[in-house]
Amino acid sequence: DIQMTQSPSSVSASVGDRVTITCRASQDISSWLAWYQQRPGKAPKLLIYAASSLQSGVPSRFSGSGSGTDFTLTISRLQPEDFATYYCQQANSFPYTFGQGTKLEIK
Amino acid sequence: EVQLVESGGGLVQPGGSLRLSCAASGFTFSSYAMSWVRQAPGKGLEWVSVISGSGSRTYFADSVKGRFTISRDNSKNTVYLQMSRLRAEDTAVYYCTKDPQENELVWFDPWGQGTLVTVSS
Numbered sequence: 001d002i003q004m005t006q007s008p009s010s011v012s013a014s015v016g017d018r019v020t021i022t023c024r025a026s027q028d029i030s031s032w033l034a035w036y037q038q039r040p041g042k043a044p045k046l047l048i049y050a051a052s053s054l055q056s057g058v059p060s061r062f063s064g065s066g067s068g069t070d071f072t073l074t075i076s077r078l079q080p081e082d083f084a085t086y087y088c089q090q091a092n093s094f095p096y097t098f099g100q101g102t103k104l105e106i107k
Numbered sequence: 108e109v110q111l112v113e114s115g116g117g118l119v120q121p122g123g124s125l126r127l128s129c130a131a132s133g134f135t136f137s138s139y140a141m142s143w144v145r146q147a148p149g150k151g152l153e154w155v156s157v158i159s160g161s162g163s164r165t166y167f168a169d170s171v172k173g174r175f176t177i178s179r180d181n182s183k184n185t186v187y188l189q190m191s192r193l194r195a196e197d198t199a200v201y202y203c204t205k206d207p208q209e210n211e212l213v214w215f216d217p218w219g220q221g222t223l224v225t226v227s228s
Contacts, residue, residue: 034214043202046216087152091213094166096154
């Protein structure tokens with residue numbers, strides 16, 4: 001199975017800051033990577049798919065990059081509603097796997 | 108508007124069985140793969156299973172293979188997760204989700220509100 005490792009596990013930031021979250025795959029997954037946001041008590045929401053494609057309706061302050069084994073999610077100009085937990089997910093091969101999550105907290 | 112509504116969760120004893128349902132609306136159900144993803148209390152996300160739009164292809168996580176089955180009734184716009192030989196570690200909120208792209212089995216969006224399954228004696 002492909003292991004997905006996110007870093008950091010948690011990060012504190014302020015409204016208006018720029019934040020970057022990293023996801024590393026245990027083997028080459030090309031661009032088969034997605035990012036999800038989960039607010040407390042809510043279902044996850046797809047932000048980015050195919051490593052860098054913005055899902056419809058998602059604000060442009062969210063962006064994704066990378067290919068192969070190393071990927072990043074960047075949130076520019078943090079808004080109050082962005083404080084949540086973020087997960088990466090690989091879709092290169094079954095079984096699909098998620099990273100352990102990165103909790104973005106208000107500083 | 109796409110809606111996914113899960114049902115069937117509850118308390119079940121170890122070794123028991125449970126069937127989850129997910130009623131879908133707002134899209135051409137038979138054109139989209141459907142998945143189940145679970146989240147144990149206070150933990151991260153774990154993909155469980157996916158079924159193609161026609162139902163001809165299914166895949167499972169190793170942790171549930173041989174114990175869970177996934178099926179769909181395209182006439183009822185409903186996908187099912189039949190869970191048997193349940194274990195304490197199957198305790199989780201189970202989310203139903205669809206692929207946002209027709210005829211693909213890769214991404215998950217949107218998601219239902221989830222249904223809680225508790226395996227305990």
